[in-house]
Amino acid sequence: MTSRAHSGELQPRSRGDGALSLGWIGSRGPLSAQSLPLGLLAMAPLLAVYELALLAVGSSARNTSELVLFRLFAPLGDAADLARWLALGALMVTSLGYCLRRQWELGPRLLRIAAEGALGAVVLGPALLAILALVGGGLAPPPIAPGEGGPHGSAPDLARAAFVFGAGAYEELVFRVGIYSALFLVARRVTVFFGAGDVPSRAAGDVAGLVGSALLFSAFHLAVFVSWLGPGGEAFEASLFIYRALAGILLGIVFRWRGPGVAAWTHGFYNLALLLGAGPHVFL
Numbered sequence: 001m002t003s004r005a006h007s008g009e010l011q012p013r014s015r016g017d018g019a020l021s022l023g024w025i026g027s028r029g030p031l032s033a034q035s036l037p038l039g040l041l042a043m044a045p046l047l048a049v050y051e052l053a054l055l056a057v058g059s060s061a062r063n064t065s066e067l068v069l070f071r072l073f074a075p076l077g078d079a080a081d082l083a084r085w086l087a088l089g090a091l092m093v094t095s096l097g098y099c100l101r102r103q104w105e106l107g108p109r110l111l112r113i114a115a116e117g118a119l120g121a122v123v124l125g126p127a128l129l130a131i132l133a134l135v136g137g138g139l140a141p142p143p144i145a146p147g148e149g150g151p152h153g154s155a156p157d158l159a160r161a162a163f164v165f166g167a168g169a170y171e172e173l174v175f176r177v178g179i180y181s182a183l184f185l186v187a188r189r190v191t192v193f194f195g196a197g198d199v200p201s202r203a204a205g206d207v208a209g210l211v212g213s214a215l216l217f218s219a220f221h222l223a224v225f226v227s228w229l230g231p232g233g234e235a236f237e238a239s240l241f242i243y244r245a246l247a248g249i250l251l252g253i254v255f256r257w258r259g260p261g262v263a264a265w266t267h268g269f270y271n272l273a274l275l276l277g278a279g280p281h282v283f284l
Contacts (some may be wrong), residue, residue, distance in 0.1 A: 030184050030209060031177065035259040037095035039177075041106065042113040042261030043169040044092050046268050050166025051085070053159045063167040065174040065222050065230045110261075117265020120254055124247070124270050131246050164275050168267030175217040175248065176255040176263055180209035206256065214248030 050063070072086070073080040085135045099106055187208035191201040218241050223233030234240075247270075255263035 002237050029188075029204070030181050030256050031260070035261075036177070038104070038109060038113075039097040039260030039262075040095040041090060041099065043173070043264045045114075046166045046169035046264055047088060048166070049162040049235070050170065051164035053166065056159045056162075061163075063163075063170050064226050064229060064232065065167070065170040068220075069174055069178075071229075084091055089217060113259070113261040114265050116258055116262045117267075120262060120271050121269035121273060122260075124266060124275070127250055128243070128246060130196035131250075133241065135242070135246075158240030161272060161275060162272040165268045168269075168271050169264040171217065172251070172255065172260055172264040172267055175213045175220075176252060177260050179211040179216055179253060180252055182209075183212040184209035210249055210252040210256070213252055214245045217248035217251075218242075 050066075055060070066084075070080070070084045073083040073087075074085055184205035186205075188201045188205035191204045196204065221234060221244060222236055222241075224236070226233040251263050251267055254266050
């Protein structure tokens, strides 16, 4: 991910193209001091179109990940939206300040993240189909159903497209930035406690983060897991659960390899492609 300078300050590791490396060298977890603020800034357009979609239709519908992330604000009632916007604004301003202090060229970096996300969405579909073919017959990726988790009951109008596009950022914040990272740290500390070395403990952390976050990502589409947040979710169906878990694993790999910003844009573009009727097979 990053390498430590002799002064002790984290510095980006050059790759010749100005992009941050998100590999293993010098990293002690799935996020570095460089990749997190840059990734959060890259998510800003996705989060903005999500919020604009809700404002446009005056809908009370919410993505499950957003409800989980801002559950603390629920008691505020009508002021919860304002609190959420202020929290997001503060997070983005802090991330921007971090990047500007390091005099990074943000334009090229952010454009590269979005472009990598578009490419990731193109690759994600065929990769899922290949894995589904390997793990067994009868598993097929479904499209996003009309009325599933967004404003309005029909698709694809502009507000609904904006909703599913932006919702990918919230899901990456919860399941990759939050849950993957937390599981990584717990598994790494446990394995170190039992005598594992640095490389085995990090590998154990990545396996725990990758698999655990993917399973929870799939589970949080089920009514039985989200009933405490309100109505919504779907009944358990094995093939659909496995499909979403596999998609979560692939997004976790993108997150670990290319960072949270690329994972969010990949997720957003892939959601949008499914909404528009472009199933994974369309890219083959």
